[in-house]
Amino acid sequence: MIIVIDPGHGGKDPGVVSPDGDFEKDQVLQIAQKIKDLESGFQGKVKFYLARTGDWELSLEARAGLANRLQADYFISLHQNSDPSHKGRGIEVFALAPGGEGEKLGKTLLRNLVNRTGLADRGMKFAGFAVLRLTEMPAVLCECGFLGTPEEAKLVTDPRFHRQAAEALCAGIAQYLRLPFQLPSTGWDPKAEIEKLRQAGLIVSPHEPEQAVNWGEFATVINRLLAARYKQEA
Numbered sequence: 001m002i003i004v005i006d007p008g009h010g011g012k013d014p015g016v017v018s019p020d021g022d023f024e025k026d027q028v029l030q031i032a033q034k035i036k037d038l039e040s041g042f043q044g045k046v047k048f049y050l051a052r053t054g055d056w057e058l059s060l061e062a063r064a065g066l067a068n069r070l071q072a073d074y075f076i077s078l079h080q081n082s083d084p085s086h087k088g089r090g091i092e093v094f095a096l097a098p099g100g101e102g103e104k105l106g107k108t109l110l111r112n113l114v115n116r117t118g119l120a121d122r123g124m125k126f127a128g129f130a131v132l133r134l135t136e137m138p139a140v141l142c143e144c145g146f147l148g149t150p151e152e153a154k155l156v157t158d159p160r161f162h163r164q165a166a167e168a169l170c171a172g173i174a175q176y177l178r179l180p181f182q183l184p185s186t187g188w189d190p191k192a193e194i195e196k197l198r199q200a201g202l203i204v205s206p207h208e209p210e211q212a213v214n215w216g217e218f219a220t221v222i223n224r225l226l227a228a229r230y231k232q233e234a
């Protein structure tokens with residue numbers, strides 16, 4: 001089962017900008033990446049493709065085209081909302097037209113999103129958005145809260161909200177497809193933490209979790225970290 005997750009906007013197009021200057025493009029990318037992180041919970045039965053994995057521009061045609069070329073089974077676009085009064089709240093999900101698989105999938109995702117995040121339920125809606133029109137598979141567009149509304153913006157920019165939304169979407173997908181889904185264990189894994197440092201190039205030699213660190217090693221890791229940061233900023 002292939003599901004394309006489409007984080008809206010990107011690059012020069014920030015989408016909605018919150019009163020604090022947070023961009024919609026960044027929030028939805030966070031949610032999308034967290035969905036990808038949860039992929040293993042489907043035990044190989046679902047593969048997620050992100051239409052965009054970084055901050056770049058992507059046309060609506062390209063997003064739908066990617067899903068069509070991959071012959072994806074479903075397409076889920078992620079957005080956050082805003083209204084002129086800056087008072088809107090809650091979650092709404094769009095499909096192209098009533099009566100199809102998009103509506104059924106959308107309702108399941110909406111229910112899960114509302115239950116998990118506690119945001120208001122604005123209901124299932126229908127619209128001829130380009131990504132819904134141009135995709136050849138059931139497609140939905142989720143508006144995950146109001147980034148343009150001051151109080152709600154604080155909530156929907158919180159990493160905890162991103163994780164909740166990702167978990168809700170995965171749970172909804174599993175429910176809709178009648179597939180088992182398990183959240184990965186959140187237990188502390190010191191060996192995995194060390195391996196992350198190795199993969200990031202901050203340590204080179206093998207190390208055991210119980211092994212003591214001396215000042216020479218500690219300073220080396222910090223200096224590698226600083227060098228990586230300055231390289232990024234340059």
Ligand SMILES: [Zn+2]
Binds near residue numbers: 009015079
């Ligand atoms: Zn948007």
